[in-house]
Amino acid sequence: MITQSTELRNAAARDAAAIAAIYNHYVLNTSVTFEEEQVNEAQMTERIAEVQQAGFPWLVLLEQGEVLGYAYASPWRLRSAYRFSAESTVYLKADLSGRGYGSQLYMALLARLKELGFRTVMGGITLPNRQSVQLHEKCGFAKVAHFSQVGYKFGQWLDVGYWQKLL
Template identity: 65%
Template sequence: MIRSATPADAAAIATIYNHYVLNTSVTFEEQAVAPSQMAERIMQVQNDGLPWLVLEQNGELLGYAYATKWRVRSAYRFSVESTVYVKDGITAKGLGSRLYQQLLTELKALGLHLVIGGITLPNDKSVALHEKFGFEKCGHFQQVGFKFEQWRDVGYWQKLL
């Protein structure tokens, strides 16, 4: 079941996300996020009128997806950045695709025009997920982040809705 997130989901979302924070370079966050911080993030996204979705199966939260404003200037109001995370150990089972499909459907219904996905490179799985949904690479920043004692590149993919 895919549904809108609530602050009650914050602890489960933080658990999923913190695995990636502490063990991977897919996010440039370097400190674990507390459930209270995650609850604030959920509320901010929803207060901005954007979706934050969770995927639940048998009462367990297995993944989430959301969109944030791309930039604060008003001319950017029809562009968002998307994020999708699935619980470690159950990737490549189609859950991320289900979340992304629902997120894109909701973003289009909101009248948004462009979705942007930022991907720490290399990350073949994330690139494949974005391209599966018609995203096209539009930018590449070399050595823009430093995590785990290594410089990391970030590529950007975009999709017109």
């Protein structure tokens, strides 16, 4: 449950270990990310810096100093005509879904992207993933694409859907 002790701020290098721990749960135990090897603190520090240096937001949600989750945006595509479009990512500690933290993070990320002049946000979801679909749709995204069997993890072919929101 969201409380007054919740803090939302830009991610910093000091958050990298906590962010990596959150993400590595999904890498090792789920197919929501197609990454198959754990990410260490140094690698996560680099990723945070690259996103922020490119002018995109990376936010962390904390409660009493503990990182509960994170959200960031990255380029949708590299060609210059796509410069007003972004791809979004949100991850929470595994035991926190359904408490409103994901919505809080996502809405803050979308607001920041709008302030920065972005027009479109895309969210890719490995399917099936009811919780992520619900989060995206709660935040105003609509499904715009479905790609069959584009990823292979844990011995199975996986589909990916894309949800889009105009800001």
